[in-house]
Each structure stands twice: as structure tokens, then as C-alpha cells.
Amino acid sequence: MHRTVPSLPLAPSVKVKLINAGFQVASDLIDMRPLQLCKEVGISQQEAVEVLQMLRDDGQPHQQRAATESLTALDLLHQEQALGSIVTFCSALDDALGGGLPVGKTTEICGAPGVGKTQLCMQLAVDVQIPVCFGGLGGKALYIDTEGSFLVQRVADMAEAAVQHCTLLAEDTEQRQALEELTVEKILSNIFLVRCHDYVELLAEVYLLPDFLSEHPEVRLVVIDSIAFPFRHDFEDLSQRTRLLNGLAQQLIQLATQHSVAVVLTNQMTTRVSNGQSKLVPALGESWGHAATQRLILHWEGLRRLASLYKSPSQMEATIQYQITVQGFRDAPDEPRPTPATSAVSSPSGNHSKHPRMEDRS
């Protein structure tokens, strides 16, 4: 045990007492009995037991391995190829992302209201379930909704479109067999929905996620829609917000790596005024920009919806156009200027638009 006492994850008051009693290295402590430790250091029996328990856990092969085992980049390459990615059904976006949303990384989707963030999240929750024989992941999804914008009817429409798409593609018997099990009901039953009303519930949910993911190892996607909403209202202490968000970001990337899930976060936009000009930038502050591994910014350009890959460790920056149709998130048609007919959005369950549609204007 080469750990120094100040670097151990113990309460600061306990550590101060241990150091004052002269214990410098973890190996000094390892042979002590709780009562002995209690008397020499002056901490309570309970604290002494906790200290020794923590040291014993640290010495466990599993914990040690986590901190000390290194993978070579070659092993990591094989792992990445095995993990795969989640398609978005918009081929331009999939190409820009290198195949789709990567599993094992956190992706942040920022955008103004009505540009399609929740639509994309719902599409991903359906796409993650595409069976392996069709090139998908065949996994389940966990959808954490903080805004209340999850609409089951819309997901059902997207699921139906996905099933139809797969039916058209089915070629061999294995695919046809998988297709028999793929129904709208099945897709809906594989999405776990959690509704969080404020940031405390969100933090608690993320804290409980490791256990949930261990119990449900088939979950391949975790969506938090949106992470900005609970943190932008009634938060007086901004520095505390930054700390909480940073801690949350680290927990999420740890989840993504250890349980091989793709984590998708939605963020809102805010206006930044500088030099007399105003610009739309992602909300939650400068330091939150470092939190996610990849950042996708959805924005309007006139009547076109564009997606820009702003930050990625492996892909080049790119901007592509997409559209939202009845079937869900799709490629934009190859026309120089989209006419009202082709960019129509209509949903059987009514018009849930936040942005004025062409029909309203005409």
C-alpha cells in the first residue's frame, strides 16, 4: 500500500487527526485494530472502523485494478470497435459523428427552443433498440425527463417508422426472425422513463444510476432531457452550481465508461452580449463546456435546421442539415431551398410546435 494518508477518501477532520498522530502512509495503519486506532488518534470507534474498512476495500484486487490497470491503446481500439454507436437515421449526421452517437462517451446536444433536441433524444431512444442483425445495438434506454417534454404518442410514431424501415431492409431469415419480435409495444416497453422535478431529484437519480445499470445490463443509452432546466431556475449560488455540475459530469462519464452506455444530455441556449453584439451560446456557463466529451449544437438558419459538431475528440467539425418529419429525425432533402411542402411537420396527436410552422404563416 503506497497511499499517503492525505490522499485517502476520508473525512478531512479524521485525516487531520490521523496526521497529527503521526500516521503518514496507509501501510502504517493497516495493522491496527479499531480500539487501538481509536485511542491513539482520538477518533470515535465508528470512525476508526470506517477508516480500516476503507483501507481493506482499497486493498481489494478489484479496486486496485481500477486505479492501476492500464490498457494499451490497441486494446482500447478493439473495445471501441466492439462497442459500436447509435444511429440517428439522419445519414449526414451519422457520417459527421463517425457512424452515430458513440457508446461509452457523453454527448451534449444544445439548441434553441423548438429546434429538435427532444425529437433527437426520442429518436435515439428508439434507435438504440434496433436489433444487432440490422446493425443496431439491441439495447434498452433510460430516459430521464426533467422538463416534461416526453410524449409517448410521438415515440410510438417514431417506433412504427423504425419498424417499417427495418421491414423494408429485412433480407435473410435471421433478420426476419428478429423483426417478428420488433413491435411498437416492445420498443415502448424497453424505454425506462424517470421524471425528475428539481435538481435534487436529478442528483439523487444519477447517484442511483450505477446500481440501476448493474441490474439492467442491457441498457445502452441514458438520456437526460434536459440537464439545464433544473439548474437554471432558483439557483442563487452560481459557484455552487458550477461545482455540482462538474461533479455530475464526472459521475456521468464514469457511468458511461464503466457500464458501456451512451450518455446524452440536452442543454438550452442563453444570450451572451459582448462588444455590443449578442450571440447565442450554450447555457450553464463556460466550465460546463468542458463536461461533455462531444458537443452538438442545433440551430436555425432561416427556415433550415442545422446541426454543428462543435467539439469532438475524434471527428472533424462539420455542419449538416436535418429535418424533423412524421417518422422522426431524418436527413434534409437535397434541394437548394426547402419549400413548404417538403419541410412540413405534422403529428397525428396535434401540433406541438414551438416555432411557427409554414402552414401557420401561409
Next chain:
Amino acid sequence: MVILREGICPGVNEEFIKALQSEDIKTVEDFVSCNPEELAQKCSLSYKALVAVRRVLLAQYTAFPVSGADLYEELLSSTAILSTGNPSLDKLLDSGLYTGEITELAGSPGSGKTQVCFSVAVNISHQLKQTVFYIDTKGGMCANRLLQMLQSKTPNMEEQMEALQKIKVLRVFDVFSLLACLQNLRSNGLQKASVGGGSVKALMVDSVSAVLSSMLGGKQNEGMSLLMQVAGELKMIAKDFNIAVLVTNHVTKDGNGHLKAGLGQSWSHGPRTRVLLQRIEGAGTSSLRTATLTKSSRQITGFEERNDLIMDK
């Protein structure tokens, strides 16, 4: 502070320790700072024994001074300069990363810090054929990108695989795991890696601020201590094993609205050289970045270099 335990040196047995403890002497420092004559009288221990133990303990625990000339000789023979693979960045860093020092890259999201780390790792593992340790705290490590960079350097598959095997990745996501990882590297990890052939020449931590920023500020009183411990561990690794340490950091705005590296004043004494990476405003989605030298013991600061981070495409 080392606790006095039996067997710490010949002559120190249990009754010796008990007698000292009754005088409230628990550590080597307490023992050595006491006058042996007075101690002999108070503790009823023999003066000779006390002096003998004192001599042994002093010999064991004192630091030895080294002459400046010896230090200089050692520096000349052991320091190596590792090229980053990017000539304009090398120029900024006075030909590259120096072993025995910490170099820091700071920048806003998407400014290219991780890409520079990748390019340095690929350069060292492929060109110099040395092992690199990469500690990833943000999930930004993407082996595919490393392979892409290697493919543009050499079409030979075997060479690519060999270079990939020389890059060792460790993934830790909180500060205590980071400290455990660094302490483990210092005590046996680095030696084990060098035994297998090919010495370790570089250690990268991407990023240091991701694990530390949630511990600093507010009512937390441990953050600074952990920050200094991380800085201390990195410095010790750099010095003891002659390794170049490269860390990445986030940026904050200072009073005038200018960008500066994060983690505050105390951290700023850790790295010897600091570089600030920035996107070029108004350039849209171009891949050009500026790198500014903000702290250096060898060059004038304020140097700016523009470079295209996707040079190896």
C-alpha cells in the same frame, strides 16, 4: 513525521518506546529535537543508548545536500527534449517538452487540447519508440483517432499496432482515484513498464481540472490540499523518473474579461511552462488555432503561434 516504532533501528524496543511516550515523544522529530541528557534523566533510560539511537535516526532520516555542479551535470545527462510533432508548437516550447518538468495546455472547450495530447503521444510512441502513459479523466481518449493519426504517418500496419501498444491508457474519474493512480505509478507502475523494454518518457493527464474543479471553493476545506497533492505527485514523478508531464486545464475569465488558465494561483506554480490555446474568432469552423506562451522559464512569454491542428490529415 515518522512514528517511533519498535525495530525502527537497533536498540529501540517496546519499553524504550513506552518510556518515551510517557514524555509525550511519539515521532522521530520529537526525539531528535530533545536534549539526550534531560531525556536520560526524565525517562530513566541510559544516556549512551539514547545517543546511539539518535545518531542512527539522524543518519537515516536526514536529507543530503548536493552541489550545484553535480546537479548541472545530472541535468545535462538526464534531460531529454521530446518533440510534439508540430513544428510551430515546438518553437513555442523551445524545441519541445522537457523531461523532468510539467507543461500545461489550457484552453476553452474545442480549442484542441486533447488533439495536441494525442499528437504528442503518437509522436513519442511512433517516432521515438518510447512508452507513454495517458491518464484520461474525461472520456476523451479515442483510440480510433490515434489510429487515424498513425495511419497518416506510416502505411505499415505492424508499425501502427506497435505504436498503439506503447500508449498505455488509465481511466480515472475522481481526484482520489487519480491520486491512487499517480502514487501507484510512482511506487511500482513506472518501473514495471520500463522493464518490458522501452522506457517511459511521457505522462499525460487530460484533464486535471475536470477532477479538481468540483472540489474547490464553497465551504469545502479539502480542495486546496488535494490540488497541491496532485501537483506534488506529478512533480515527483517528473523528477524521479525523468519523464515529461503534460497536463490540460480549463480556462476562466479574469477581471478584464481575458482568458486565463483555471485552478488558481496555487496550481500555477506546478507547471514550468504554460500554453494557452484559442480558437480564432470569426474563422467559422476552421481548424486553425492560436497557441500563446503564458509562462516559461526559458522564453519570452506572449509568443503567439498560429497552427492548423489537423496538419496530419
